[in-house]
Amino acid sequence: MLIRLILVGTLIAVYQSASAQEFPVKPVRILVGNPPGGTADLIARQLAKHLSGVWQQSVIVDNRVGASGVIATDLASRATPDGYTLLVSAPGPLTTQVILSDKLPYDPLKDLTPITVLAVAPSVLMVSTKVPAKTIAEQN
Numbered sequence: 001m002l003i004r005l006i007l008v009g010t011l012i013a014v015y016q017s018a019s020a021q022e023f024p025v026k027p028v029r030i031l032v033g034n035p036p037g038g039t040a041d042l043i044a045r046q047l048a049k050h051l052s053g054v055w056q057q058s059v060i061v062d063n064r065v066g067a068s069g070v071i072a073t074d075l076a077s078r079a080t081p082d083g084y085t086l087l088v089s090a091p092g093p094l095t096t097q098v099i100l101s102d103k104l105p106y107d108p109l110k111d112l113t114p115i116t117v118l119a120v121a122p123s124v125l126m127v128s129t130k131v132p133a134k135t136i137a138e139q140n
Helices: 002-019 039-055 067-078 096-100
Strands: 028-032 059-063 085-088
Touching (some): 028 039, 028 067, 039 085
Parallel strands (some): 028 085
16 A cells, blocks of 8 residues: 555656646747748748747747758658647648658658648639630530
């Protein structure tokens, strides 16, 4: 019985010390694989502004442009898994690039964990007003 009480007391002490640690205690970095001014960048900057206010800590947007988002995604996949590096990405580096590239430096299913969908961006198909078609079927 005494051993159980000691064990429970030790677990409670460990839990309380672990839960007393605050996050974040240093700046958080949000990686973006698109240039400044693009949709992903604007979303990341709004997120950074919001999180900075909530956490009372700097949240920095770090644009790592190139390779259709693979550079930023690779950096995120290799970051220390402590929550201080986030990735805002369009679906491409996590879906399309897996099909198009034989040698991705990361596996999106094994190396990254999705947190949330930040935005949904609809796409529109348009044609010149000089084209008589008004629907896709009429285009043929």
